[in-house]
Amino acid sequence: MQRRLLLTATVATGATALAGCAGPQVKDYAGQQPVLDLREYFNGVLDAYGVFTDRSGKVVRRFTVVMRCSWNGEQGVLDEDFVYSDGEKQKRVWRLRHLGDGAYVGTADDVKGEARGQTSGNAFRWNYTLLLPVDGKTYEVQFDDWMYLMDRHVMLNKATMSKFGIRLGEVTLSFVKRAA
Numbered sequence: 001m002q003r004r005l006l007l008t009a010t011v012a013t014g015a016t017a018l019a020g021c022a023g024p025q026v027k028d029y030a031g032q033q034p035v036l037d038l039r040e041y042f043n044g045v046l047d048a049y050g051v052f053t054d055r056s057g058k059v060v061r062r063f064t065v066v067m068r069c070s071w072n073g074e075q076g077v078l079d080e081d082f083v084y085s086d087g088e089k090q091k092r093v094w095r096l097r098h099l100g101d102g103a104y105v106g107t108a109d110d111v112k113g114e115a116r117g118q119t120s121g122n123a124f125r126w127n128y129t130l131l132l133p134v135d136g137k138t139y140e141v142q143f144d145d146w147m148y149l150m151d152r153h154v155m156l157n158k159a160t161m162s163k164f165g166i167r168l169g170e171v172t173l174s175f176v177k178r179a180a
Contacts, residue, residue: 041155042067045068052171080094
């Protein structure tokens with residue numbers, strides 16, 4: 001019986017320790033200012049500047065994005081035009097829906113299923129599976145995307161890209177909202 005109690009206590013302690021290592025949750029930012037409302041920030045034209053770094057931290061790709069964003073009630077469209085440092089161009093159109101209480105879902109042609117996200121305070125966490133074309137093949141990669149509103153014009157974004165739970169690299173991006 002004592003052995004069983006010891007085993008149960010050890011498992012419970014280990015589970016608690018692992019839960020503490022799970023990483024930040026969006027609710028951790030509840031008190032942070034300014035409060036992010038995606039419908040307000042992603043409305044109008046934004047410019048974004050980003051890099052993709054591989055697992056070693058080496059910048060392997062730079063890019064810019066022009067985003068034209070609009071909302072009709074709880075439905076939003078983020079029309080993104082990417083230009084990469086090698087001259088490649090890409091387009092992604094997000095169709096977002098606000099579900100209430102800071103929750104959002106979104107779709108895009110190169111996203112498998114629905115993206116799901118939540119705001120809290122100045123932060124937004126967004127998870128989705130991107131269909132990534134590489135050398136004539138398409139790979140499903142997962143994104144854990146965090147955005148932080150700095151002020152009414154600037155937002156920073158850090159996204160981790162992984163496959164089968166293995167970190168492939170990170171995207172770091174800054175958004176700048178154009179004056180209306």
